[in-house]
Amino acid sequence: MNRRTVLALAVGAALLASGCTGTGGTSKGADADAPDDPAKVDGTITVLTHRTDLVQDGTMKKYAAEFNKTYPKVKVEFDGLTDYEGEVKIRMNTENYGDVLMIPAVIEKKDYPKFFASLGTEAERSKKYRFTDYTTVDGKVYGQSPLGAVPGFIYNKKVWSEAGITDWPTTPAEFLDDLKAIKSKTDAIPYYTNFKDMWPLTQWTQVNGSVGCDEQATTKLAEGDPWADGADLRTADTLLYDIVREGLIEKDPTTTNWEASKPKLAKGEIATMWLGSWAVIQMQGAAKQAGADSDDIGFMPFPAQKNGTFCAVTLPDYNQAVNVNSDHKAAARAWIDWFTDKSGYADANLALSPLKDAPLPDVLGPYQEAGVKLLDLDDTKGAQVKSIDNQSEVGIYKPDYRQELVDLARGARKGSLDDFLTGLGEKWTEAQKNLGS
């Protein structure tokens, strides 16, 4: 061997060694039990959060100060991450991902016990809390969402009444007629897609459950074709297609801007957007800033009724969990319990409380009056739906296929809606088969 070969071999060996970085450490099934005596819990915990706005404006610090009144020896630090999903995903390849964190969507449910400490059994927690089955693995719960939301259309009441509409539309066809009326009678953009910012389009998946008024809607996604005739997603996607097709959206969807859309809705330049109850507070804030009346922001359910009543599903936000590698599990657990039960975080966000016995937020007042039925979806098959979604590369929780749908409807892409939805259904059921085998 000459010198060059020796060097090449050495470098090659070094490279191979680095290539085989195995992720070790399989501490599995740890529990984070609730501490008995608040005065004895101590330690410094780091909370990873996607709410960078609340970290920056000091709201989180106020929560921590409030928390310290009960747990004086725990020091809470916050780590606000702008690109939460992206950054946490990479950090989770190590053991250093905070003490308390929001469970990123990328983590598969079956892996929860490897990454998070259990908060208790589902049987016990579900008595008090909503959304427990979203994080349940083998009967144990690994996370708790501090707030919930209800999907719906945010609309500008003034614009809708100017167009002469007094009642909520009850069918997609009626909804379309209303948007057309808005287009002809007012200057507002009837519907704003937020196409460029992408994630607002993914919200349309949350129609699932509202049309058929079925708590097993997620199970249906796992077992059937979401775009079969009459299925919830087909109804939703057809409505979106029709809205775009009829030219009831902004003129150039490819350069929309989410931040700019908020004051526009508040001022009545935009009439409607499909988002969720969580957006109401942001719109009201935008209204105040723009000098518009925040009472003009309205909220209505998806235009579909079952036996004369509207249905709306309740959905959790990010679920908070305890890092399984945390040295201060008791303190971390104390934070989650306090934040869920006592912080008032849900109230401050006009959101649905995760506590089952808490009253509905004011935002949902009109829902209560109109007798809208709230559904807690059964999420037992939620993990399976996500696997099918990734395997098939359809992306019902990703923006791509709806962007294609919008392009199709406005003629920037060739094809028919039927073929498109059938194609999605085929990919979906194909992946179902592959995963089932």
Place this chain on the structure above:
Amino acid sequence: MTDTTRKAARPVSQAAPAGPAPPSAARRPRRWRGVTPWLFLIAPLALLIAFTYAPIVNMVAYSFTDWDGVSPELRYTGAENYTELFTRPELFEVFFVSGYYLAASVVQIGAALYFATVLSFNVRFRNFFKGVLFFPYLINGVAIGFVFLYFFQDGGTLDAILSLFGHDGDRSWLGTPTSANVSLAGVSVWRYLGLNFVLFLGAIQSIPGELYEAAELDGANRWQQFRHIIAPGIRPVLSLSVILSVSGSLSVFEIPYIMTGGATGTETFVIQTVKLAFQFNKTGLASAAAVVLLLIILAVTWVQRRLVPDDKVDLV
């Protein structure tokens, strides 16, 4: 993967730079002379291996697994990812988008060559124009994406400028696949023109000035000077630029990713790979796609070098 490999391999990598202990005092100076260059090389080699080659090896390793990017478990699946990649022709359809950028890079090289030639002669405000042309290359790609989003907005800067000339300023530039791709390719020309320009300018200025003088005495005009002095003089740089723009066109990423996210038919191969890896959590498949792209680029470069051999410049 295996921990044994790691342990077994470690002494090799550690021992290599240190070298064996000098056996006797007499031979020491010579020994050291052999070792010294390696000492200087330690830092760059370490950086090169740690940040270029090790990640590539990692990526190749992942391409043979079904890793989802975060799960502690990963399964070795052999060539399954590559089989899947090559049995799904729709994954390669996105290369058509590269055609737009390829066409744009012809424009880009032509314009860069023109400006470099013009500005290498005595022109008024020469340095100012040099700065103007190079400036876009200094701006961060993300910032460029955002700037041009406003530029192409319906009723935005471009529409406003066009309406000054009586054009009906009301178009969605990113609205259809063709116009979106042309617009995005235009942005990339704007951005990378400066780099090509500087390369060409440097090469042109390394041509000895007497040659122009002699040519002028012989009555050669500007075009003839370009044709017979400048063009052959910068041939190596020119072929380098072509190679860079071809491989660049195949791996376009940041401008379309930031501006459209791959919507409306602007998805490129790299965007598709990123989506496979981070949206659908198929890190294994995405790694395989990245390896394939790497091989394609290497192959294209090799073919180009074959077609245009890098011969010595011989002006004098």
